[in-house]
Amino acid sequence: MDVYHFKNFEMLDPAAGELRGGHELVVEGDTIREVSEKPIKLANASIVDCGKRTLMPGLIDSHVHVVLSEVVIRNLESMPLTLMTARAAGLMRKMLDRGFTSVRDTGGADWGLKEATDKGLLPGPRLFIAGRAIGPTGGHSDGRRRTDVGARCQCCNALAFSMGIADGVSEVRRAVREEMRQGCDQVKIMMSGGVASPYDPLDSLQFSVDEVAAAVEEARAFGRYVCAHAYTPEAITRAAHAGVRTIEHGNLIDDASAKLMAAKGMFLVANLVTYFEMKKHAAEYGMSSDMLAKNDLVIDGALKSLEICKRHGIPVAYGTDLLGQLQVAQSDEFTLRAQVLSPAEIIRSATTIGAAVVRMEGKLGCLKPGAFADLLVVDGNPLLNLKLFQEEGRHLSVIMKGGRFHKNRLQ
Numbered sequence: 325m326d327v328y329h330f331k332n333f334e335m336l337d338p339a340a341g342e343l344r345g346g347h348e349l350v351v352e353g354d355t356i357r358e359v360s361e362k363p364i365k366l367a368n369a370s371i372v373d374c375g376k377r378t379l380m381p382g383l384i385d386s387h388v389h390v391v392l393s394e395v396v397i398r399n400l401e402s403m404p405l406t407l408m409t410a411r412a413a414g415l416m417r418k419m420l421d422r423g424f425t426s427v428r429d430t431g432g433a434d435w436g437l438k439e440a441t442d443k444g445l446l447p448g449p450r451l452f453i454a455g456r457a458i459g460p461t462g463g464h465s466d467g468r469r470r471t472d473v474g475a476r477c478q479c480c481n482a483l484a485f486s487m488g489i490a491d492g493v494s495e496v497r498r499a500v501r502e503e504m505r506q507g508c509d510q511v512k513i514m515m516s517g518g519v520a521s522p523y524d525p526l527d528s529l530q531f532s533v534d535e536v537a538a539a540v541e542e543a544r545a546f547g548r549y550v551c552a553h554a555y556t557p558e559a560i561t562r563a564a565h566a567g568v569r570t571i572e573h574g575n576l577i578d579d580a581s582a583k584l585m586a587a588k589g590m591f592l593v594a595n596l597v598t599y600f601e602m603k604k605h606a607a608e609y610g611m612s613s614d615m616l617a618k619n620d621l622v623i624d625g626a627l628k629s630l631e632i633c634k635r636h637g638i639p640v641a642y643g644t645d646l647l648g649q650l651q652v653a654q655s656d657e658f659t660l661r662a663q664v665l666s667p668a669e670i671i672r673s674a675t676t677i678g679a680a681v682v683r684m685e686g687k688l689g690c691l692k693p694g695a696f697a698d699l700l701v702v703d704g705n706p707l708l709n710l711k712l713f714q715e716e717g718r719h720l721s722v723i724m725k726g727g728r729f730h731k732n733r734l735q
Contacts, residue, residue, distance in 0.1 A: 325353045326727065329366050330699075333374035335359075335691060336706065338381065338675040341668030343705060349379065351697040354726040358693055372734055374701050377721060380671075381689050382425025382698030383713070384678030385654065386593045387572055387643030390416050390451070391432035391486055394648040395602075395609045397520060400483035408482035412437060415651055416448030421717045422655050425698035425725045426450040426688055428510070428593075428681065430551060430572060430645075431457030431465070432486030435507035447730060450698075452509040452682045454551070456488035458499050458539070459514030463530040464521045464553055465489065493538045496531070500542040509682065511543045512572075515552045516559035519602070519618045520647070526618045527556050536566035549683075551593070555622060557581040564588050570681060572643070574633075575599075575625035582636040591681050592633050595645035596626040597657040605650065630664045641681045642674035658710040667707045697727040701734065 328351040334343040350358040350366065358364060393411035394400055400408070412433070419427055427449045434455055441448040459465030465487040490499040500511050515531055517524035524530070531539070536552070543550050549569040554560050560571055560581040570591040571577075577585075577592070585592065599622050602609075606616055633640050644654050661670045679689030687695050701722035704712045712719040723731040 327352045327357075327366065327369040328372055328727075329364065329369040330372045330374060330379060333377055333379040333701065334705070336378050336380035336671070336702075337691070338668075338672045338689065341666075341672065341707070343378065343707065349691065351699070351724070351727050354697055354728075356691060356693055356695045356697050359691055370735075372701075372722070372732075374722075374734065378702040378705055379691070380700050380702060380706070381675050381691055381695075382700055382723070382725060383423045383674045384426045384428070384642065384682070384689055385419065385424045385449075385644055385674070386428045386641040386678045386681045387430050387595050387645045388419070388427045389432050389486070389645070389647060390419075390427070390429055390437065390448075391482060392647050393482075395605070395650055397483055397647065400486075401481055403482040405482060405485060408485065409437070413446045413448070416441065416446060416451075418651065418716070419449050419654065420447055420723065420725065420730050423700045423713060423717055423720050423723055424449050424654070425700075425723070426452070426678070426682065426684075428452040428454075428678075430454050430510075430512045430553075438507070444728075449725070450688075453507070454510050454512040455503040455506050455508040456486060456499075457512040457514065457553070458488045458490050458496070458503070459553075460530050460535070461489055461491050463489075463524055463528075464514040464516070464518035490535075493534050496535045496538045497542050500539050501546075504542070504546040504548060508548065510548055510570075511539060511550045513539050513550055513552050513568075515554040515563050515568075516556050517618070518553065519599070519615060519622060526621060527558070529559055529562065533562060533566060536563060536568065540567040560585065564590060570641075573622070573645070575622040575629050577625075577629050577632055579632060579636070582632045582638060586636045586638050591639050591641055591677070592629070593641045593643040593681065594626075594629060594633075595643035595657070596660045597653050598645040598647070598650065599623045599626060600660065601646060601650045601653050601656075627664050630661060634665070639677045639680065640673055641677045642670070652716070655713045658713050662710055667710050670710065671706060697724055699724040
């Protein structure tokens with residue numbers, strides 16, 4: 325079993341939001357064995373001299389789509405699953421290159437991709453999967469064209485593979501149970517319209533109260549939870565009353581719905597960067613005027629949503645929700661949030677809060693004995709310069725996931 329002894333670093337403790345000097349850390353196998361303020365004596369360990377750089381936990385992106393490899397998701401309609409998987413492999417590797425050692429996929433990734441990354445067959449982050457995102461006919465997860473009739477084949481259609489349709493309580497129960505059978509960590513449901521879906525208004529209310537309650541009941545029965553795509557206060561309120569655990573996006577949240585979320589102990593997974601990137605590249609990818617109008621609306625609420633959640637004490641996780649070619653901007657979320665939040669708050673969103681979202685407190689997002697050895701060594705102090713997370717991992721000298729080096733410029 326490999327043993328690594330990290331020395332000569334400044335330790336970034338996300339919970340405290342500060343650097344701490346004079347520590348040493350030992351990794352044995354896939355976990356952190358020891359963290360000490362005193363020198364550690366080991367006979368047979370590989371020394372990693374960090375050269376006064378910053379040692380911190382690996383990053384967590386709590387809202388990604390590793391199989392949605394096209395900004396124009398219509399292009400996925402004719403993509404076979406073999407090509408979908410090959411493209412996902414490249415996208416996952418790039419995420420790990422940027423220091424994201426864990427990601428929560430909220431629609432598309434299945435147990436096969438999770439197994440491949442867990443077993444080291446594909447380089448990539450730890451995957452927490454939702455399988456197919458589920459919504460009602462005509463909702464955000466209904467990718468059919470208006471001229472389509474009937475169901476779509478999943479065997480040669482990457483878009484159909486990543487999304488599902490269920491109508492009525494019994495169909496929702498069946499769909500959620502199927503995702504549980506397929507090994508999902510969370511269930512994703514649609515509760516309002518979306519930007520990238522052309523036919524549903526942003527303020528549309530999608531799954532009904534009874535349908536949401538059925539999804540929550542089935543997920544809880546299996547020891548899992550429900551995350552909900554929701555932008556508006558009405559959709560957020562419906563989700564909160566039904567027992568949904570996390571709200572994805574939430575750009576148009578107001579004080580009343582935020583107060584309810586806080587009372588219910590819910591999380592918001594915000595993702596600002598995707599809207600700014602879509603606006604920037606709208607002409608390149610042929611976004612319609614309707615889609616652009618919806619995009620502008622959620623941009624207006626993006627930073628406000630962070631302010632509202634901070635005011636009400638709602639924990640906000642780091643998420644990006646970037647599609648395909650836009651995923652190169654994954655680390656830009658750090659600097660966007662800096663207009664409202666401190667660097668320490670933003671780093672917590674991508675470490676300790678992300679760990680709470682995936683229910684891995686004490687195992688991810690921290691540097692503690694018994695935690696997974698998911699580590700970064702950063703060439704500088706991220707608390708003073710969040711841009712150190714950008715440029716595709718250029719400023720990361722070490723990326724370790726589960727005790728294995730994905731990158732090591734120090735040896």
